Amino acid sequence: MKYYTALLLLALGSLDTQGAEPYRITLTSTTKNLHLEHWSLSGSEITPDSPNWSITKQTLHGGKQEGVDLITVDNGLMTFSIIPTRGMGILRAGTEEVSLGWDSPVKEVVHPQFIRLEDRGGLGWLEGFNEWMVRCGLESNGHPGTDRFINNVGEEATMDLTLHGKIANIPASEVEVIIDRQAPYRIRIRGRVDERMFYGPKLELMTEISTTPESASLRIQDTITNRGDDPQEFQILYHANYGPPLLEQGARFLAPVSQVLPFNDHAAAAIDTYAQYAGPTVGFTEQVYCITPLAGRDGRTLIGLVNRAGNKGVSMRYATSQLPYLTLWKNTPSLGEGYVTGLEPGTNFPNNRRIERKLGRVPTLAAGEQHHASLEITILSNHHEVRGLEEEVSALQRQQPPVLIRKPEAKD
């Protein structure tokens, strides 16, 4: 775990509010027994020099979204919506020109009370899946299937892991808004999500999702802590999903890669075009690539997705020490079935935890130990910005040519 702890002090430092006391308000709190149904704030109230931002919290109604909280941040240029009720996932983000997210067949922001993870052979998670950015974890993520655990009488027992774990269907226990009163007036939404049980994990997610006024970037800074006294395995994967306008026939995936490994034979057959996208294709079956990205001297990699014209895109920048494995999920069936690609940095690939453990990709946190991950996501709105991404990826790639493995790993 040493590669995780190295960034601890840096990360804590970056949480500083840089001087004068920031504006703070608690929106949800189990400690304060508080849950605001509606609330809003505008920049003019807090940062008169930078008045063009706002934050709105609403509670959704109707169907399966009855009672879901949604916090929408408009930084003046970019808007994004956080779902405290669904583990602080991010429903959508975007500027007027480029929207991040996708058009899932799931139309509502589904309250966890309606999700049965066990459903459909462990695929129940898919009944709520429509976020731009959804975390998979924390005890486990990846494909459903049987894994072992130690039960209450100290014996090895089996449990059926469900797709992508629980964290996306756990409501946040604490939600806070913090605004720096000094330039660049960073706007921070913090949330704590607990994945705790007796005779089980005591994992805590602390997230800060932040931006600055008029910026085309947002930052996700997560800390996962083992609050138990025993060592605890964990897994985290950032499932960032993109449909049109970025995804289209001729769109391209960009990343400096050390190695590309197909998830299964079906993906293997198409590995030569793994970085290119088809248009909506009736009957398309997902292709998944397990990628090891290259980092620069600062330890960070840069990946992205750009449209065919090369004038719109998104980049995601993060440290490979924090998230060493990158899954590329290509799912380009017809629009009504969910035309989408996932760029998914994680601590692991999305095999069942049983397999990932065997292959050495399930980290463990000691008592009190923390895992940090920080992602900077930036919207690219013109040829110039897209070219900047391309050039930086190319520069990183110069370290070595990409290695394409043509056969899936041996798993079970």
Add this chain to the structure above:
Amino acid sequence: MKYYTALLLLALGSLDTQGAEPYRITLTSTTKNLHLEHWSLSGSEITPDSPNWSITKQTLHGGKQEGVDLITVDNGLMTFSIIPTRGMGILRAGTEEVSLGWDSPVKEVVHPQFIRLEDRGGLGWLEGFNEWMVRCGLESNGHPGTDRFINNVGEEATMDLTLHGKIANIPASEVEVIIDRQAPYRIRIRGRVDERMFYGPKLELMTEISTTPESASLRIQDTITNRGDDPQEFQILYHANYGPPLLEQGARFLAPVSQVLPFNDHAAAAIDTYAQYAGPTVGFTEQVYCITPLAGRDGRTLIGLVNRAGNKGVSMRYATSQLPYLTLWKNTPSLGEGYVTGLEPGTNFPNNRRIERKLGRVPTLAAGEQHHASLEITILSNHHEVRGLEEEVSALQRQQPPVLIRKPEAKD
């Protein structure tokens, strides 16, 4: 599917509001982010010439019914209560003389948050089962058990289907009240219930449950649409349940039947009295009959239940092209265990979908295709009306004598 689409234009026509702009109000809407806790309307406000009706929406409290919506329509003669939170099922209907429904051991109107369909070997649906009219479907209905499906990696996988599917435990996304301003001043409650998931069905139920002032009839007009781009199997069964006063020792089931097939050996043993009812009988085990009803020249059949004295009853009229299979469920144990009979028109019999598919009774909807079903339910309050039902059933039966099959179908 051609027998379903024939009635499309007719059905759409009957949804017309016949001239002047009708009164409309939205009670629940995911689109408008709206959910009214309490609301009511009386006929005198909208149709002064026909003032003796009212509609009330309330939210239920306490126990497992906390947060459940209930819309009660009183048309001046008949009252019925719709449960938007439970897939637009109908809790009860009735006049002062005849009530439709039953006295289930489940006393509360259970919120789906408390239902675990997987429970008890897939019988969890029974923890909420107490409606007069509950839909079973849409992806599947019938007995629990393993069936196959195509999973996310395009492979055939297995899933455990649960009893009678999900639709009765999905809250409506849109609920609207519409009142015609011209005679006969039809009162319409419309709801949309979505059974959607990623890598799964994208089925939509649009229902209109309507009546006219002072009428002893209500009409259910449903449209199921495949909102996905791929073909999708579906199943729908209208589980209409009757206890006292209609059900009693000597009560009779009436239907023009082409064929009666016992569901199992236990039912086969009692097939000669399949249309007659015993009084509450300690230790009674359900008897289920799979019936193919006969339709008249208008394509519609008429079935019903009448009490021993022949002065109270109910009739259900519908097109056999829409709902070709009729299940008769006889369950006459002691009152406290749930003394009830189900008259259940459907697209299939209630075997597990795996069996129904093998026997050719699982229809498929193409992308965008719709299935319509319309049922007219009428309360009969005197000998004359009961006799009318008997005569109409007899007339339909004249086409052929009923065929009683004495052995269950070969299934697995």
Add this chain to the structure above:
Amino acid sequence: MKYYTALLLLALGSLDTQGAEPYRITLTSTTKNLHLEHWSLSGSEITPDSPNWSITKQTLHGGKQEGVDLITVDNGLMTFSIIPTRGMGILRAGTEEVSLGWDSPVKEVVHPQFIRLEDRGGLGWLEGFNEWMVRCGLESNGHPGTDRFINNVGEEATMDLTLHGKIANIPASEVEVIIDRQAPYRIRIRGRVDERMFYGPKLELMTEISTTPESASLRIQDTITNRGDDPQEFQILYHANYGPPLLEQGARFLAPVSQVLPFNDHAAAAIDTYAQYAGPTVGFTEQVYCITPLAGRDGRTLIGLVNRAGNKGVSMRYATSQLPYLTLWKNTPSLGEGYVTGLEPGTNFPNNRRIERKLGRVPTLAAGEQHHASLEITILSNHHEVRGLEEEVSALQRQQPPVLIRKPEAKD
């Protein structure tokens, strides 16, 4: 069942309100369609001669406790909090000196909507487990595992029982506060919790949790009724959990015992110290002892837990005819993993019901039959009171020496 019915009249008698009409208020009612979000009452309003008590009802917010009801009774000396939303369990009780309860890794009072009992091989109950006193039952309790039942077609089928059953995750349907207007001004919180389903149990729990002003005792009086017409198995176990300050290295369990049986080989190895406690011990695995306690001439036994210094403790007094089997659960890992011991009187030991039935420890209620259980729990705050408990236990033990069985029962 005759040993249960003997106390019926006594129990009903003790529910009397002794003369003048008591104060009554309904806080939750499915019948009245009522659910108060906030409410409070102080002694000065009702019993001016004894003004130093109060009752507060609040609704909890944030995380998994959103919407949970909590009723806190402060009798002037002792405080306790009842959770109607979690089957009328008791979160905590205590005086300024001695608190009853424990510090579970589960920090929130989890709403049943977030509990999936089937999770983790049937251990999902543990995601909400943090009460001082939680009932296990009613259809079953004990370890998860497969058992048989009779399904809707009258056939023997199998179901996966989940740990400790459903009752702790069913919200109360009726909650009432009743205050006697005459000394000793008993303060009563009554609740009804229904564990009902069609083709399944129709079990009703009526509980009264009561105390008197300035008292260090509270009383739990439960009646379980089979509201079905068919005989119904049931199980009830009162899982009373204690951490610090009572539980510590050197704390002692006190009970007059006829026999102590280890639950498994692991417990057998430590049976000689079954009544003594270790301090928090990293890696400790639970030890469970199945105890048959001795009762006095009044039919009641007295058990307890006392701290090392012998100046703090708790006693639990109840009739062994009502709760013949006592489980002692010793779970003393490090504090962060849940350092706790359970003193658990019940109708059975916590094996899976399949095993308990085979060993003759699953009672059945005839139609309408009731099972009563009454527990008096008292906080001991000084050497004198602890010595009183010790002496009474010793006196009861004089009937016979305890028999320690050194091998677990043969089970499967």
